[in-house]
Amino acid sequence: MKFSVLVTALLCTIVFSGSQHRPAASTSTQKNSPPCDSKKKKTTPQMVKIQNFKNSWQIQRGCQFPASERVGLVMDIFYKKWKLEFGDLDNKILKALNNLMIEWGDKPKPIVGGAFDVNGKPIEGRARGLTLLPTYIWVWENQYKRIAATALVHELVHAALWAQSGYHGDPDHEGGEFEGWTPKHTKFIREINVLLASLDI
Numbered sequence: 625m626k627f628s629v630l631v632t633a634l635l636c637t638i639v640f641s642g643s644q645h646r647p648a649a650s651t652s653t654q655k656n657s658p659p660c661d662s663k664k665k666k667t668t669p670q671m672v673k674i675q676n677f678k679n680s681w682q683i684q685r686g687c688q689f690p691a692s693e694r695v696g697l698v699m700d701i702f703y704k705k706w707k708l709e710f711g712d713l714d715n716k717i718l719k720a721l722n723n724l725m726i727e728w729g730d731k732p733k734p735i736v737g738g739a740f741d742v743n744g745k746p747i748e749g750r751a752r753g754l755t756l757l758p759t760y761i762w763v764w765e766n767q768y769k770r771i772a773a774t775a776l777v778h779e780l781v782h783a784a785l786w787a788q789s790g791y792h793g794d795p796d797h798e799g800g801e802f803e804g805w806t807p808k809h810t811k812f813i814r815e816i817n818v819l820l821a822s823l824d825i
């Protein structure tokens with residue numbers, strides 16, 4: 625009798641400690657990822673972890689836009705769709721996305737050369753986004769407070785092409801000087817941004 629009570633008690637301990645372990649583990653993961661600190665001044669940039677991606681962060685000013693969870697969701701949608709459409713040999717793109725830094729800027733950046741329109745013609749003026757490395761993207765927040773209205777998805781395509789080729793992100797898009805970008809990529813960006821806009825993201 626005593627033995628069966630002991631066994632039951634022991635089983636309960638195992639079951640309970642088992643069921644309690646998982647939530648505790650996910651809570652500690654969240655604790656390891658500092659949330660956006662809304663007390664910091666809007667002029668002070670802060671690094672916020674992008675969830676669901678191993679070592680990916682964003683630099684933002686203020687916590688209003690864009691929320692890191694939404695950026696993580698966009699990256700997730702981007703990768704799943706990319707894999708279906710273009711594939712990801714040796715998981716090179718997944719690795720880049722898991723080590724990505726996205727810097728959000730409050731103003732467009734003056735172009736100092738090396739930028740091209742979608743047809744590969746050199747452009748002057750100010751950039752809405754730049755891919756500086758396969759793992760470093762700069763994006764202008766702009767005024768609409770929607771990721772669909774920013775150049776994030778466009779820059780993710782540059783980063784993915786760069787991770788894939790190992791040399792460049794095809795800066796001239798559909799132009800003929802660099803290889804990689806095709807009309808399919810231009811369509812891919814449009815489709816994702818339409819989907820994001822329909823979800824109010």
Ligand SMILES: [Zn+2]
Pocket residue numbers: 778782795797
């Ligand atoms: Zn571009």
